[in-house]
Amino acid sequence: xxxxxxxxxxxxxxxxxxxxxxxxxxxxxxxxxxxxxxxxxxxxxxxxxxxxxxxxxxxxxxxxxxxxxxxxxxxxxxxxxxxxxxxxxxxxxxxxxxxxxxxxxxxxxxxxxxxxxxxxxxxxxxxxxxxxxxxxxxxxxxxxxxxxxxxxxxxxxxxxxxxxxxxxxxxxxxxxxxxxxxxxxxxxxxxxxxxxxxxxxxxxxxxxx
Numbered sequence: 001x002x003x004x005x006x007x008x009x010x011x012x013x014x015x016x017x018x019x020x021x022x023x024x025x026x027x028x029x030x031x032x033x034x035x036x037x038x039x040x041x042x043x044x045x046x047x048x049x050x051x052x053x054x055x056x057x058x059x060x061x062x063x064x065x066x067x068x069x070x071x072x073x074x075x076x077x078x079x080x081x082x083x084x085x086x087x088x089x090x091x092x093x094x095x096x097x098x099x100x101x102x103x104x105x106x107x108x109x110x111x112x113x114x115x116x117x118x119x120x121x122x123x124x125x126x127x128x129x130x131x132x133x134x135x136x137x138x139x140x141x142x143x144x145x146x147x148x149x150x151x152x153x154x155x156x157x158x159x160x161x162x163x164x165x166x167x168x169x170x171x172x173x174x175x176x177x178x179x180x181x182x183x184x185x186x187x188x189x190x191x192x193x194x195x196x197x198x199x200x201x202x203x204x205x206x207x208x209x
Contacts, residue, residue: 020102022129025059028098028106029133031078032061037071039063040123041135042109042144049126049135052159058105062136064120065112068092072108080106114178115143138166143174146186158193 025045032039040046043060047053063071072086080098083105098106111117123134136144138160145157160166168190175183 020100020104021057021059024100024102024104024106026129026131027078027100028059028061028075028080029128029131031074032071033133035070035074037063037067037074038120039067039071039134040120040140041128041133042119042141043107045128046136046141047156047159049128050138050141050164052163054156054159057103058107060107060109062109062111062116062119064117065092065110068096068108068110072096072098075106075108115140115147115174118174119144138164139170139174142166142171146182146189157189158196161190161193 029041039061041049041060042062043058044054044056045059048056061071069086069088069092072082075098076082080100083097083099084093086096092110094110096108096110098108100106109116119136119140120134122140123136125132126135128135142157142160145153145160161168172183172186175186
């Protein structure tokens with residue numbers, strides 16, 4: 001049984017054993033910092049730092065297109081291996097998976113526009129497993145989940161809305177300025193998170209003939 005005080009970011013909930021996540025994350029973040037690559041921690045690790053822990057087996061980091069190859073160089077130099085070929089003669093891929101010997105991956109998201117450019121520019125320093133790093137704010141995580149089409153991010157969106165002190169006015173202000181046509185969609189998503197529809201009624205017990 002998993003100890004109630006165990007950190008689900010570091011402990012495998014099935015085996016109860018500590019994973020290599022903290023060591024791998026620290027190595028990756030120090031490599032990016034040493035290379036002076038503008039970046040931001042996002043995803044489950046950022047959620048955990050901001051007070052909403054969720055189990056994860058990787059580190060999600062976002063960089064801008066112009067810094068993609070420099071970030072890859074820094075991570076490869078730190079001992080990570082790209083799961084796919086890095087073709088420098090072409091535009092960077094939207095995402096690279098960097099594998100480690102510890103079985104923990106670094107998912108490097110490469111973005112050219114919004115909201116990621118704001119996420120990187122305005123990430124605030126926070127402690128990630130004892131290492132200071134730029135981490136996306138709750139408001140910026142909410143924006144990224146809003147624009148994501150991954151089903152699990154719907155749940156993350158709802159958690160940020162219902163379980164944190166996220167500043168919704170800041171998010172709506174951003175959308176009003178940058179993408180006003182999406183504001184009603186965002187407001188409806190927030191409403192659904194705060195007031196989810198009731199589950200469907202359970203079917204009656206079948207009678208045996």
